Amino acid sequence: MDEVDKILIHSLRLSGTQVPEEVQSLQEFTTELIVESVVRCLRVIHPSLGTSLSHVLPPGMSARFRIGTSLAQACQELGYQAEVGYQTFLYSSVPEIRRLLLFLVEKLPRDDAEDARQPAGKSAGLLRAIAAKIKEELGTPWVPPACRTPRLQRLQGTCLLKPFHAHPLVLPRDSGPVERREFFGGFLPPVPAQPPRPGTVAPSLLERHVGDLGAQHDWEADWQSQGLASRLPPKEYVQWKHQRLRRRLLDQLRQAAPPHDTAGPPQPGARDLAELLSAGGAGGPLAKGSRFSHAQRLAHDQELVGQMQAVVETLVSSKTSEQEVQARQEEELAGLRGELQRLEAEMDAVGGEVKVLELSLSQAEAGLRQQRLALGGREQTLQVKSRALELLPQAENNLAKLQLLVESSAQRLVHLAAQWETRRGPLVDQYRHLRAARHSCQLESTRRVSEIQALHERGRSAATEARRKEELCRQLLTELESLPKDVSRAAYTQRILEIVGNIRKQKEEITKILSATRALQKEINSLTGKLDRTFAVTDELVFKDAKRDESVRKAYKYLAALHENCSQLIQTIEDAGAIQREIRDLEEQIESEGAKKTLANLERILSDYRALRQENAALLGRSRDP
């Protein structure tokens, strides 16, 4: 029974009961422990049944009885066949409790228990890690700032924290134009030295890396979804995308911007926009140098600005603040302004004139073109007419000649048509053939593309699956390490198999004994029959002789007595056997009754009864008091 108890206690621990370590068998279970384990099992099996019950035994006797009764009822509702009542829990006997707990443990939902121990994925792992971290930090005592180690300072202080501040980095690479490579090799500081403040190295590197990774993922997703379907090599696909984007941008801009006056000068912004667009078209994600060139341009601009500032400063310093000079300057300025205005007005007037002249010029050009067209038409008609005039003098002759010419040309045309037909037939055939081939090629390529996509998809899913499995494996390994080592399933199964083997052996022995008993019975029966027959024969023989001889009559009397005594003896032996069996039965009963701890239970019942009466009396007294 030790094995059974161990398994039972193990499953009870799994169901949430706090069984103390020193409890090794059911005999050591106290009433509180029994009630707690039964309630925990009930909660796991049937939450609605178990939640209404408390797993702690209340101090009051009547409440205890109530709990016992409701527990018994719950067990019966679950389908427990044997007798169960409050006494099962409060005045327990080991076999009954064992039977009840076995029933409950078998009812425990097995799959759920296994599922609950499965790791529930990434988020659960993260939550667990967070919980562990919080626990750890709660466990460390607070230390005054002056005595902290750097690690403690990170946990409990603020002063080491720096905000996340990233700087753009220039990553050197071994490609691109010679000048750039020269710059990378000779002048660019190493990447960790690029940020101006030392504390920003890590954030800058991290941000840059995350940005690169994100761009890579975007490109991969785009290529997988659209790039493969477009059937272009990656570079051409990128170019195509750029062109499309540019076209769409231009369209949008054209729609958004109001149509300009075509006669007016082009807006200064429009050219810049076109430049901007062309620059945007040349740059883009694959043109990696653009960032660098941009930076260079920026630097150049800054240089210019610096020079200008220097010039302005020198001007300011040289300026002597004399009013005279100032007045003269102002005068000059006013004069210059007037000049400028005059010039501007002049320019406007000249511009208007130019515009008018341009307009008239274009008009004149259009007129010229029209005139030229008319001239061409007239020249043609003149040629035809002059030709006809030449042919007029020998009209008939010429007519016949012309007819001949016409016929011959018609014949030639027919001939050419026939020839064309002969050529055209095979060409058309070839064309159809080629078209069909192209079509099949296209089909093939679509098939290939879809195959490639499927392969990509499969590869990606396999990779994610592998990663997930690895993660799971690691989690399970850590969990396995954290699990207690003493409970081994294999050992249990092996022991169960051993027990089954033993039972089989015992069964064989029992059958052997049974057959032996049967053989013995048969022998006894045959012997009894033989005895009866022998006795009948002897009886007859002796009885025949007994009438004649006195001594034989005496012998017959002895024979009868012997037979009777022997049968009596057999009877007595059988009776003794029956009594012995009965004695053994009774002994067993005594043992089982003794195991029920009747005396102790009776005493407990008596004390509980007394407690109950006291409680009742107290309640009565309380109800009588106002």
Added chain:
Amino acid sequence: MELSEYVQSGLQILADSGCFSPSAYTVLLQTAFQSLLNAQADQVALDHPVLKHIDPTVLKHCHAAAATCILEAGKHKADKSAISTCLEDCKFDRERIEQFCTEYQKNKDTLELILGSIGRCPLHLTDASWRLEYQIKTNQLHKTYRPAYLVTLNVENNDSRSHPDVSFSCTMEQLQDLVGKLKDAAKSLERASQM
């Protein structure tokens, strides 16, 4: 742990024993760690004599890649197996992986400190002091007889930034409310750690 194309190409060059001899590899690895961990070292020394014969562009590329890889490993709290799978993908041989891992283990704590120091958090309290004020009357009221608590919360100060202490006055109910809120917070923290 996933690395970008740039970092991977840099690591592949670094793994190539034709380009980086074992001693050059060691020097570059240590330089990469130093450039991340020693905030004071302004000048990153890539002018070691062992590295003289390597193209400076390649050298800088590998240096940046190694530094990024180290940072990413720290960010993901990668263990040895994760790092070695990642480096195996970049064609590192066993010896170099081993060297990388030992160096990483050596500097792991400092790296974690550096990564952990990025960010911001609310002020930390170091102390609290209070006194009781009893108001008998005000300009407007003849008698008020109301107690109030003057609480001062001392904020952790250090030389780089100094924050004034937080002080406020509150009635008894408000103070009780505050204490209740604090207890609630402590309890929910406790509950979160029980998961």
